[in-house]
Amino acid sequence: FRPRRLLSLSSVSKMGGCLSTIEEQLLGTSDPANANANANAGGVVVVTGAGRLPSPVYRNIPDGAEKHPVRNVYDGDTLTLVNEKRVRFLGIDTPELKEKQPFAEEAKAYTRERCHKKDIWISYEPGHDREDHYGRLLAWVWVPAEDGDGYLCVNEGIVQAGLATVYIPKQSEKFRTFHKMIKMQAGARESKRGMWESWEDYAVVKTANGSAFHVRGCRHLANIKNLTDMKASEALEEGLHPCRTCLADK
Incomplete structure (x- = not known):
């Protein structure tokens, strides 16, 4: 992030x-x-x-x-x-x-x-x-x-x-x-x-029980099914935090 x-x-x-x-x-x-x-x-x-x-x-x-x-x-x-x-x-x-x-x-x-x-x-x-x-x-x-x-x-x-x-x-x-x-x-x-200040919303996914949100293709999502698509703003409002791997440079 x-x-x-x-x-x-x-x-x-x-x-x-x-x-x-x-x-x-x-x-x-x-x-x-x-x-x-x-x-x-x-x-x-x-x-x-x-x-x-x-x-x-x-x-x-x-x-x-x-x-x-x-x-x-x-x-x-x-x-x-x-x-x-x-x-x-x-x-x-x-x-x-x-x-x-x-x-x-x-x-x-x-x-x-x-x-x-x-x-x-x-x-x-x-x-x-x-x-x-x-x-x-x-x-x-x-x-x-x-x-x-x-x-x-x-x-x-x-x-x-x-x-x-x-x-x-x-x-x-x-x-x-x-x-x-x-x-x-x-x-x-x-x-x-x-x-x-310059943040813009973008598409992310979340897992069923995780506390982070990710972009598709994140290595932490390998072999994980039942991903939910959402906006980053929605994920933040749910209390999820950005993945430290796939969103470190977002």
């Missing part, structure tokens, strides 16, 4: 967690799972074709969140704590720096500005593994909101800025705010923010 690079780093620096030039904030509660309910309970939201879009800013961080100083930000969705533990942001995927994918630098800049050499809070998803097979912590990352009122969930903020896609390795591993983040992703796509 490789959109063309049209956004400058200076533009990204303006896309704060509050996204003040793009939309007003809705302050939620300390529980991300209640974010959509909070949108109906009051506060300011932006209304687009994607519907009512809640904010990535919450009044409080979740109970039990751990405070840690950050040593280094590796890329848009990975950082290292001072205690040497590496954190992989839960629920998102950003462009790869190693492969020099478009918007990889912008995604890193977004996270670096908010986390590098600063204190952050991390929280875990109930019922999910706390580490991946590389030993990285799988976590929600929290920092104070730019205006000092509440806390930004960086995982959500970078999706809203158009610099990350929603990601789950398996459909059975959906997190509590999955549908909220899908709305944020749709809002970024419709508003042409970040990597979506």
Whole structure:
């Protein structure tokens, strides 16, 4: 999944967690799972074709969140704590720096500005593994909101800025705010923010139980039957993510 690079780093620096030039904030509660309910309970939201879009800013961080100083930000969705533990942001995927994918630098800049050499809070998803097979912590990352009122969930903020896609390795591993983040992703796509600025829809296929979508001919589809044809936009709205093999350069 490789959109063309049209956004400058200076533009990204303006896309704060509050996204003040793009939309007003809705302050939620300390529980991300209640974010959509909070949108109906009051506060300011932006209304687009994607519907009512809640904010990535919450009044409080979740109970039990751990405070840690950050040593280094590796890329848009990975950082290292001072205690040497590496954190992989839960629920998102950003462009790869190693492969020099478009918007990889912008995604890193977004996270670096908010986390590098600063204190952050991390929280875990109930019922999910706390580490991946590389030993990285799988976590929600929290920092104070730019205006000092509440806390930004960086995982959500970078999706809203158009610099990350929603990601789950398996459909059975959906997190509590999955549908909220899908709305944020749709809002970024419709508003042409970040990597979506020059994005155009295209034909893809999905398997019966997979969590990714593909183009026909992908090697991962060899000998797989019962493929479903659809548009990439439809696949994204279902919460599927682009195949890292056949759509790496799309």
